[in-house]
Amino acid sequence: xxxxxxxAESMLxxxxxxxxxxxxxxxxxxxxxxxxxxxxxxxxxxxxxxxVPREAVDAAKDLAGASAIISSNLHHLVQVxxxxxxxxxxxxxRRLVRDVSRKTGKRILFEVxxxxxxxxxxxxxxxxxPISHQLRNAIDxxxxxxxxxxxxxxxxEGRILLRVYNSExxxxxxxxxxxxxxxxxxxxxxxxxxxxxxxxxxxxxxxxLELMCTAGVSTAxxxxxxxxxGVGMDVVREQITNIGGTxxxxxxxxxxxxxxxxxxxVSAVNIMDGLVVRxxxxxxxxxxxxxxxxxxxxxxxxxTTLQKGEMVKYLDHLLPLHDLNYLLEKxxxxxxxxxxSVLVIEHKGVSVALKISEFYSPQKLVIISFNDALxxxxxxxxxxxxxxxxxFIMDVPSLIDRAMGRxxxxxxxKMAESAKAAAGRSEKATASAQxxxxxxxxxxSAEVHESADVITxxxxxETATAMQEFIVEVEKLLPTLNGxxxxxxxxxxxxxELNKAFRLYHTIKGNFIMMGLTKGGTTIHGVESVLDRLxxxxxxxxxxxxxxxxxxxxxxxxxxxxxKAGSWKDESGETIIERTARILPEEKTGxxxxxxxxxGEIRFSHEAAYRVIQYKKLKTPIYHxxxxxxxxxxxxxxxACLIYKRFMEVGDVLGSLPWLEELEKGSxxxxxxxxxxxxxxxxxxxxxxxxxxxxxxxxxxFKFSRFE
Amino acid sequence: xxxxxxxxxxxxxxDYENTRKKLVAExxxxxxxxxxxxxxxxxxxxxxxxxxxxxxxxxxxMPEMDGFELTEDVRSVSDLxxxxxVVVSTHVDGSYIMKALRVGADDYISKPxxxxxVARVMSRIMTSVLPEGASGGRTL
Numbered sequence: 095x096x097x098x099x100x101x102a103e104s105m106l107x108x109x110x111x112x113x114x115x116x117x118x119x120x121x122x123x124x125x126x127x128x129x130x131x132x133x134x135x136x137x138x139x140x141x142x143x144x145x146v147p148r149e150a151v152d153a154a155k156d157l158a159g160a161s162a163i164i165s166s167n168l169h170h171l172v173q174v175x176x177x178x179x180x181x182x183x184x185x186x187x188r189r190l191v192r193d194v195s196r197k198t199g200k201r202i203l204f205e206v207x208x209x210x211x212x213x214x215x216x217x218x219x220x221x222x223x224p225i226s227h228q229l230r231n232a233i234d235x236x237x238x239x240x241x242x243x244x245x246x247x248x249x250x251e252g253r254i255l256l257r258v259y260n261s262e263x264x265x266x267x268x269x270x271x272x273x274x275x276x277x278x279x280x281x282x283x284x285x286x287x288x289x290x291x292x293x294x295x296x297x298x299x300x301x302x303l304e305l306m307c308t309a310g311v312s313t314a315x316x317x318x319x320x321x322x323x324g325v326g327m328d329v330v331r332e333q334i335t336n337i338g339g340t341x342x343x344x345x346x347x348x349x350x351x352x353x354x355x356x357x358x359x360v361s362a363v364n365i366m367d368g369l370v371v372r373x374x375x376x377x378x379x380x381x382x383x384x385x386x387x388x389x390x391x392x393x394x395x396x397x398t399t400l401q402k403g404e405m406v407k408y409l410d411h412l413l414p415l416h417d418l419n420y421l422l423e424k425x426x427x428x429x430x431x432x433x434x435s436v437l438v439i440e441h442k443g444v445s446v447a448l449k450i451s452e453f454y455s456p457q458k459l460v461i462i463s464f465n466d467a468l469x470x471x472x473x474x475x476x477x478x479x480x481x482x483x484x485x486f487i488m489d490v491p492s493l494i495d496r497a498m499g500r501x502x503x504x505x506x507x508k509m510a511e512s513a514k515a516a517a518g519r520s521e522k523a524t525a526s527a528q529x530x531x532x533x534x535x536x537x538x539s540a541e542v543h544e545s546a547d548v549i550t551x552x553x554x555x556e557t558a559t560a561m562q563e564f565i566v567e568v569e570k571l572l573p574t575l576n577g578x579x580x581x582x583x584x585x586x587x588x589x590x591e592l593n594k595a596f597r598l599y600h601t602i603k604g605n606f607i608m609m610g611l612t613k614g615g616t617t618i619h620g621v622e623s624v625l626d627r628l629x630x631x632x633x634x635x636x637x638x639x640x641x642x643x644x645x646x647x648x649x650x651x652x653x654x655x656x657x658k659a660g661s662w663k664d665e666s667g668e669t670i671i672e673r674t675a676r677i678l679p680e681e682k683t684g685x686x687x688x689x690x691x692x693x694g695e696i697r698f699s700h701e702a703a704y705r706v707i708q709y710k711k712l713k714t715p716i717y718h719x720x721x722x723x724x725x726x727x728x729x730x731x732x733x734a735c736l737i738y739k740r741f742m743e744v745g746d747v748l749g750s751l752p753w754l755e756e757l758e759k760g761s762x763x764x765x766x767x768x769x770x771x772x773x774x775x776x777x778x779x780x781x782x783x784x785x786x787x788x789x790x791x792x793x794x795x796f797k798f799s800r801f802e
Numbered sequence: 803x804x805x806x807x808x809x810x811x812x813x814x815x816x817d818y819e820n821t822r823k824k825l826v827a828e829x830x831x832x833x834x835x836x837x838x839x840x841x842x843x844x845x846x847x848x849x850x851x852x853x854x855x856x857x858x859x860x861x862x863x864m865p866e867m868d869g870f871e872l873t874e875d876v877r878s879v880s881d882l883x884x885x886x887x888v889v890v891s892t893h894v895d896g897s898y899i900m901k902a903l904r905v906g907a908d909d910y911i912s913k914p915x916x917x918x919x920v921a922r923v924m925s926r927i928m929t930s931v932l933p934e935g936a937s938g939g940r941t942l
Contacts, residue, residue: 593865601863604892607892607913608820610914727912727919728912732910739908744932757900778932782933790922
């Protein structure tokens with residue numbers, strides 16, 4: 095179970111649930127102290143060899159009753175805490191249906207029933223893939239094109255219903271469409287042709303499903319972009335089986351089909367296919383995917399080499415052979431005859447052979463994961479085997495690491511010994527005072543180095559915490575954002591929802607930028623700008639615009655998901671940027687013609703030109719100022735604009751290069767030339783402007799001259 | 803020309819608590835007393851109540867009343883016409899910042915907020931171009 099990573103996952107928990115948990119903890123404490131009291135009473139009676147009175151038995155019985163109630167409440171509460179509603183899943187499903195139906199040219203009315211059904215969080219996460227596969231299938235292969243539908247006397251718009259509900263201990267997911275249904279006869283014919291169906295046997299839906307899950311069997315006429323040929327059914331079933339569920343379907347030709355997934359309500363269900371083995375007194379289960387082969391090897395076929403220990407031949411390779419128990423720091427296996435049972439396991443191309451006592455057949459096992467306190471290197475969990483025996487589930491990657499490490503240890507030990515000897519020699523040679531001083535210095539630098547390491551560790555932890563906060567924050571905002579976007583789909587002019595979506599995108603963008611995810615931030619900024627245009631009525635809602643709004647949310651969800659898995663790198667959402675650019679063409683900021691700020695000609699507006707003439711008549715001096723500055727952490731065009739503003743405090747700005755409109759469009763480098771008129775003393779002007787611009791705006795070059 | 807910030811009172815307006823707190827902390831490091839508001843309307847309330855506010859730092863995108871409206875409103879009140887306003891927004895919001903500067907803001911800070919920037923912008927807005935006594939302004 096290599097995906098049992100050590101990364102801590104988190105989820106939002108209602109405060110009320112925690113309060114309830116606290117109350118229960120209180121009851122546990124009371125019960126436990128009462129139990130202690132009862133025990134002491136009984137002990138006294140026992141010591142004095144007195145008969146146990148009725149009251150003492152009753153007290154013990156009450157306690158047993160109370161703790162049974164508490165543990166059942168506790169169990170129930172923890173299950174409740176682990177559940178979440180299906181709103182997020184439903185948002186994602188809606189986006190998918192919208193996307194796929196547009197790609198396939200089909201018109202779909204998609205409805206979701208039971209969004210507020212609560213399901214265990216880990217199950218919800220594992221349900222999305224099979225649901226999305228099945229939705230794709232329903233749109234692509236189920237629902238007909240509008241023309242076909244009206245020819246068949248159906249409404250042009252197909253209907254797909256995703257219904258989720260809980261029964262006593264199962265969650266039901268139904269995906270129903272009113273499309274063409276499954277052509278059972280065609281399917282059967284294919285099965286017959288492939289020899290998978292016997293001609294004279296009755297033909298049931300279960301068999302049909304079996305056939306649909308067989309590679310190469312599909313009734314879809316042609317391969318489509320959306321779901322390929324019959325893609326998914328086997329995958330869908332596998333994914334559902336993996337969470338302990340089942341798949342079934344009903345179909346009526348011409349009227350549609352409904353696929354039903356039934357999955358267990360409780361998630362302790364973590365099921366794997368495992369090979370169970372016995373090794374001395376212990377039982378272990380290996381994930382079947384890591385098992386290469388099992389062999390019975392004659393003792394003579396085991397080679398013992400001095401350097402590498404025992405080796406066994408498998409195909410053309412010699413594999414290191416380990417005693418499994420010894421590897422897990424238990425007593426070695428005692429020899430049990432002339433033939434040794436060997437299990438070969440593999441992970442990422444590294445194979446290791448293990449000596450064990452006995453094999454059992456592969457079986458489905460329910461995994462009980464170890465929590466952190468109980469984590470054991472080499473084991474990932476436990477399972478109950480038939481006959482109520484406890485078995486351990488092997489963590490194959492770490493077991494292989496262990497095996498390789500054990501091998502390496504022998505040579506490492508030797509190296510350490512020789513290093514020690516070398517150190518002894520050099521010690522003798524360098525017994526001078528100078529060397530002592532040097533060693534002291536070395537010690538100091540080592541100390542410094544160490545503290546530097548501590549800082550980076552702290553930093554890393556800080557970043558991890560910030561990341562965690564980022565995920566929690568963004569996750570908190572997502573449902574509201576999704577809600578606003580879907581409201582906009584049906585009521586595009588709802589100002590309140592527009593503002594809400596705009597602000598949420600803005601806040602989320604802020605979070606991205608705060609995390610240093612600038613590319614992500616810029617991507618979301620694009621979506622935000624689209625919403626800004628919508629708000630100010632400079633843009634009308636269209637399917638293309640809606641796409642961008644939805645893509646934005648999907649992108650953010652992706653980032654959150656990947657961040658949780660620890661695999662997120664700051665990447666732009668290319669499709670979003672492209673689509674945004676298409677909607678906001680004038681926002682495109684390509685390379686502009688370079689402006690020669692230093693010597694280019696400053697153009698005046700008509701009004702400014704008139705003012706220039708006035709100033710000349712009034713003999714008001716006109717000045718020229720060229721400034722080159724270090725943009726530092728602030729964008730240059732904004733710094734340039736601030737500088738521009740400063741000149742307005744001391745005079746009348748007549749023109750500039752780049753001119754104000756160019757600055758406002760955000761295109762300016764770190765230089766600006768400004769022409770202004772002022773009645774103030776020239777020396778005072780030069781001195782104060784130079785002072786403030788150098789001190790506060792990072793001006794590095796400042797040229798001031800009177801303009802004639 | 804070193805500017806002393808101790809004893810100054812600054813109003814910080816942001817609906818998003820995370821950034822607001824960060825900015826508040828940075829200003830407090832400079833010895834500044836900070837008053838907080840979660841949007842433009844709240845900010846106007848504070849301004850009506852408070853006798854002395856030396857500067858306003860405001861976010862742009864906020865519910866109820868955004869930073870643009872707040873800036874315009876503050877500039878329309880004669881007592882407050884000269885109170886420096888600093889907008890707080892992200893790098894990529896260049897056009898918003900520009901718009902805010904056009905409606906009367908004096909400076910800006912990019913999110914995420916870096917501590918040295920806060921002090922730099924504070925001294926920037928508190929220093930006028932001309933030494934005391936000299937008065938400038940538009941000619942004509």
